[in-house]
Amino acid sequence: MSQGEPGIELDTSVGYTLKAAASALHSALEAVLSPLGMTITHYSCLELLAQRPGLSNSELARGTFVTRQSMNVLLKALERQGLVIRPARAPVGRALPTELTARGRRQLEVASAAVRRVEQDMLANLDANEQDQMRRLLTTCIASLTEPPASAT
Amino acid sequence: MSQGEPGIELDTSVGYTLKAAASALHSALEAVLSPLGMTITHYSCLELLAQRPGLSNSELARGTFVTRQSMNVLLKALERQGLVIRPARAPVGRALPTELTARGRRQLEVASAAVRRVEQDMLANLDANEQDQMRRLLTTCIASLTEPPASAT
DNA sequence: CAATGTATGTCAGACTACTGACATGAGTCA
């Protein structure tokens, strides 16, 4: 058994296929980020900060789909490496707005190019319409999973 | 900032949306499986064994998208709990064909129903055509990510 | 103004999954 030809189709469940796709993307991203000394969450955090400067620890956590505790650990590491910077005291409330440093921006540039390549590979066999459709379908699924307090019939 | 209305759209990257969907599914599954004392991989392993009895440790690992080392740890736990059973010696080669026990089948039944409900929630707002389309698109992405040794050009 | 609720940052411990490494069994080929 198992000769390169796995033959696994597992009842063609959409959930299973979604997990498989996410896993494939995860592996591909790891493959290009690991040589750069970065994890996926590490990259995601920098990318998010580049697009939305001043995000807090909790906001970064939500944007990268980890807990704020995990993001806290990561942020302290990134701070120690001089990739991001946070004020010593919160300007308002408790939230500490985080910013990329020049060094962080440089590291992100390299990683971002690699990640973009991976995403292009993933979408290589889909036309613009299909990519749009896919994004739309996924977004609908997310909404259905997170909003369904309406468990009525 | 952040008032329930996140406003995050992050350049509408398909990769990001895929990660978000997988994360939402992961959370939803955890929410229903954790009360049953099971992790997602734990459930995935039992489900895979029910559909394909006799799978080896390595094959189960591939089917659940973890390393064979991780699956090995899990399998030993499941064996200790009396949910699965493996022969002491390999009938051929080194692969140990694993089987569900009656108890494992019972535990799977409960979990499987809960997981099916989650998947139905996720697909609640998609018709049959859209579900089919989504599966097709995801499968294409997986193929593009895993087969692209053709990096020419 | 005092009480409550919500959101945040952070510390500590536990768990899951990973990488690295080694030995065994089977197939391939010179």
Next chain:
DNA sequence: TGACTCATGTCAGTAGTCTGACATACATTG
């Protein structure tokens, strides 16, 4: 037959993320 390749099972150590808990800051409400 012997060398090589590949897949498997397993042990050990590491790393990333999680849950639990606590204190602080702001908004809401009585």
